[in-house]
Amino acid sequence: MVGIWGNGGIGKTTVAKAVYNSLVHVFEGSCFLENVRERSIPYGGLVDLQNLLLYEILRGKEIKVTSADKGISVIKERLSRKKVLVIVDDVDHLDQLDNLVGGCDWFGSGSRIIITTRDKHLLSSHQVSIIYEAKKLNFGESLDLFISWIGGRNKNLDDDYVKAAETVVKHAQGLPLSLKVLGSHLCGRSIDEWHDALDGNLHSDIKKTLKISYDALEYSVQEVFLDIACFFNGRKVNHVIPILEGCDLKPEYAIKVLVDKALINIEQDIIGMHDLLEELGRGIVYQESPNEPGERSRLWFHEDVCRVLTEGTGTNNIKGIIAKFPTPDDICLSGDSFSKMKNLLLFINVNARFYGDHVDYLSNELRFLHWPDCPLQTLPSTFNPRKLVELYMPCSRLSQLGEGFKRLQNLRSMNFVSCEFLTKTPNISGIPNLQSLNLDDCTSLVEVHPSVGFHDKLVDLSLVRCHNLTLFPIIKSKSLQVLNLEDCRRLETFPEIGGKMDSLRCMFLSGSGVKELPASIAYLISLKFLDLRSCENLANLPPSIYELEHLSEIDLRGSRKLVTFPNKVEPQDYVSTLCVLDLTLCDFLVSIPECITKFVNLRELFLHGCKRLRDIPELPPKIVKLEASDCVSLERFSSLSNILKGKKDMQMIELVDLCNCQRLCGNLARDLTKKQNILAKEQITLFFDHLLSSQKLGFQVVFPASFEALSTLFSCRKDVKERDEACEFLIEIPPNFKCQNQGLALYADVEYLQNKRLVYDHFRTKISVNQPGMLPHFIQFDDIFRKIGSGHVIGSGHVWLCYIRFREMSYRDDQITWLQSPFVCRVNFLNLTLDSLRCKSFGVHLVMTQDDEDLSIFPEDGESESDDLEDVNERFDGDNCIDLCEDEQDSEHDYFSCEDNEDGYFY
Structure with a gap:
């Protein structure tokens, strides 16, 4: 661990970012936790930071922890073997370090943890071994930096400017932030x-120095600066702009000015303000009335908020309030808590717990009302906020909205998630610009007002888990893009579509009680994704579904009563756009319609757990993924049969999962050999031989089989005897080998442990390629060594077979433009024994096309071929292969064995 400490504005974060950007590429994972001091203040803030740390380092894998103690355990467990780079920026309490980077043993060997803070004692208390002090710039460094900010680095400045610059530098006291702000201003x-x-204006005090730029701003830009300092530092730009627009400001112009003046920065659409500038802005507001917080324009300090609301001492001066407490606190409301705040524009409750069910007055000037867990059952009868932009009141006790909600021209978003007393939606015809309406988890909601279905501006409508919803109006909305009715269990009738809707892209009906879809679904001419998961009452789909000209994915997982798809495709139908069809766990599905061949762009077909499915017809040519595990009744698979029979131009599907498909695999072997003894050694060998010959692309397949029959095909193999035993193969490719036409076949003989449900364990292979004169390149095949059979129980041993073209290895690593022989491949099989399965053996086989069968892979250097072979056979004996796997050997002079055939060549 390395610590960097120093005053605010000294450049600690800038240094940390520079180090991070220069080193991040050499680590397995990385995370930059910025502004920890501010982000850890809200209740649950440290847990959010722990989740972010895991998410960033594990590259998007969702691992949600719900408590700090649990987060510590998960971080240790998941990151202790990873070499990571972590920046913990702006720490001000020891518990932040204890919960995020508690010790060096939390992370793998070679990891680096960099901590920035204003408090050196924190670093020593945390036993940080290396501590650097970020010191102020000397006069010469400050002058150079300042001149660079005013654009004078590459041109000669007049003496008058140089003298003035020296004056500025003296007052900036070596603080880079001051120099940056002043440089941007001048x-x-x-x-x-x-x-x-x-x-x-210029004084020796740093904040007064920074205030020079603030004083030079026009009034409206100053207002935006103060709002950001008090409320919106760290918020998304596209979230803040509509709120400030509603406050009669010009935020896009103001934000651009503030960026140009170096008073804020925008990174990844997030508004950032340095803590010194935030303190400056809050200090300006504080000085409006140092002793009476109710006289100030903005309230953010939790003690001031509590005092003003409980005592009712607010005034017309207050424009905005944010209730953000270090720990959740109780605030008792009275009838006059807001009565004197006639000009209140913003009210944001982050984590305060309000009680009291009656408030006499809320300002009609409100633009942004963010009040989760609001205790009010109704809003004041006089509340008519015509300029309101966003209403966010999840988990509130509201049972109805007041009459004032009939004429709200500016309102764009309404959120009533988990308002369990709300029984019907409001009439939104008087809210013409509403874009988002979220009523998720409103468990008492019974009906949706007809105005919702015909709203012209509504873009996003969500009613997830409204379990009592039974009535939904006809839909004919010009702008609606997303409709979400997931888990509306009592909604049995899907509404009619009243006419063409050219905006709806996604429709979610998973877990709903819908029994059928209307023929009018054809009017959803722009629909791309249709989610029908776990629609347990759905038995069929209307033929008009083929008229959806942009539909790319249909998800029917768990719709157990679904019997079949419409089998008739009319010439005018649009089926060419469908890319993904998921029929997982459709128990009653017996067959796939023959018309699936007309889905010419279908790439992924999921059939896992379709226990009554007997036949998979010929699949369209672009299919790359077929999941058919647990199809225990499956007997025929036309595409695979044609491949095994050597039908011309038939290529193996890139990914095929046939776990537990014993009946199908038996039929395939029987078709090949015309014999009844379907597990005979020669039959399985023939099965593999057909798969590996004449393939132009890589693939992988999983199916039930005994690997004993493949011992003659995979001569280079390793039996795994001990848990976590290493398994490695080393392959030398000679100089005249035409590697662009060849590849490697990998296999795993897997035994699934009885009564163990499979989980997403890490089960992968890694190939390193070493070409003469180049550094080794490592290629990780996590996507190929996939999670076999995850989520279900396998009844017997299975074989995993993967074919990787050398050409594909070139594509997978940007550093390798093309593989040229000679080179060396090292194949490592990792995590061999897992909780739910045991890997019994592994193997590697060099695959050659028929055109290359007569090619010797050894150099012709004038020596006799027999001498070459004698020498090579001495190095390529089977024992050396086993030794390499069992012993820890890194030498590139040990090679795996490949037995020569009758003609003396290797394959």
């Missing part, structure tokens, strides 16, 4: 303007 101005600024 850049491009005349020397007279420089002197006016220096004579009128």
Whole structure:
């Protein structure tokens, strides 16, 4: 661990970012936890940071922890073997370090943890071994930096400017942030303007120095600066702009000015303000009334908020309040808590617990009302916020909305998630610009007002888990893009579509009680994704579904009563756009319609757990993934049969999962050999031989079989005897080998442990490629060594077979433009024994096409071929292969064995 400490604005974060960006590429995972001091203040803030740390390092894998103690355990467990780079920026309490980077043993060997703080004692208390002090710049460094900010680095400055610059540098006291802000303010101005600024405003105090730029802003931009300092630091730009627009400001212009003046920065659409500038803005507001917080324009300090609301001491001066407490606290409301705040524009409750069910007054000037867990059953009868932009009141006790909600021209978003007393939606015809309406988990909601179905501006409508919803109006909305009715269990009738809707892209009906879809679904002409998961009452789909010209994915997982798809495709139908069809766990599905061949762009077909499915017809040519595990009644698979029979131009599907498909695999072997003894050694060998010959692309397949029959095909193999035993193969490719036409076949003989449900364990292979004159390149095949049979119980041993073209290895690693022989491949099989399965053996086989069968893979250097073979056979004996796996050997002079055939060549 390395610590960097120093004053605010000294450049600690800038240094940490520079180090992070220069080193991040050499680590397995990385995370930059910025502004920890501010982000850990809200209740649950440390847990959020722990989740972010896991998410970033594990590259998007969702691992949600719900408590700090649990987060510590998960971080240790998941990251202790990873070499990571972590920046913990702006720490001010020891518990932040204890919960995020408690010790070096939390992370793998070679990891680096960099901590920035203003408090050196924190670093020593946490036993940080290396501590650097970020010191102020000396006069020369400050002058160079300042001149660079005013654009004078590459041109000669007049003596007057140089003297003025020296004055500025003296007052900035070596603080980079001050130099940056002042440089942005003075850049491009005349020397007279420089002197006016220096004579009128510049003082030795750093905050007063920074205030020079604030004082030069026009009033509306100053207002935006103060709002960001008090409320919106760290918020998304596209979230803040509509709120400030509703406050009669011009936020896009103001934000651009503030960025140009170096008073804020925008990174990844997040508004950032340095803590010194935030303190400056809050200090300006504090000075409006140091002793009476109710006289200030903005309230953010939790003690001031509590005092004003409980005592009712607010005034017309207050424009915004944010209730953000270090720990959740109780605030008792009275009838006059808000009665004197006639100009209140923003009210944001982050984590305060309000009680009291009656408030006489809320300001009609409100633009942004963010009040989760609101205790009010109704809003005040006088509340008519015509300028309201966003209403966010999840988990509130509201049972109805007031009459004032009939004429809200500016309202764009309403959120009533988990308002369990709300029985019907409001009439939104008087809210013409509403774009988002979220009523998720409103468990008492019975009906949706007809105005919702015909709203012209509504974009996103969500009613997830409204378990008592039975009535939904006809839909004919011009702008609606997303409709979500997941888990509306009592909604048995899907509404009619009243006409063409050219905006709806996604429709979610999973877990709903819908029995059928209307023929009018054809009017959803822009629909791309249709989610029908676990629609347990759905038995069929209307033929008009084929008229959806942009539909790319249909998800029917768990719709157990589904019997079949419409089998008739009319010439005018649109089936060419469908890319993904998921029929997982459709128990009553017996067959796939023959018309599936017309789905010419279908790439992924999921059939896992379709226990009554007997036949998979010929599949369209672009299919790359077929999941058919647990199809225990499956007897025929036309596409695979044609491949095994050597039908011309038939290529193996890139990924095929046939776990537990014993009946199908038996039929395939029987078709090949015309014999009844379907597990005979020669039959399984023939099965593999057909798969590996004449393939132009890589693939992988999983199916039930005994691997004993493959011992003659995979001569280079390793039996795994001990848990966590290493398994490694080393392959030398000679100089004249035409690797672009060849590949490697990998296999795993897997035994699934009885009564163990499979989980998403890490089960993968890694190939390193070493070409002469180049550094080794490592290629990780996590996507190929996939999670076999995850989520269900396998009844017997299975074989995993993967074919990787050398050409594919070139594509998978950006550093390798093309593999040229000679080179060495090292194949490592990792995590061999898992909780739910045991890997019995592994193997590697060099696959050659028929055109290359007569090619010797050894150099022709004038020596006799028999001498070459004698020498090579001495190095390529089977014992060396086993030794390499069992012993820890890193030498590239040990090679795995490949037995020669009758003609003396290797395959």
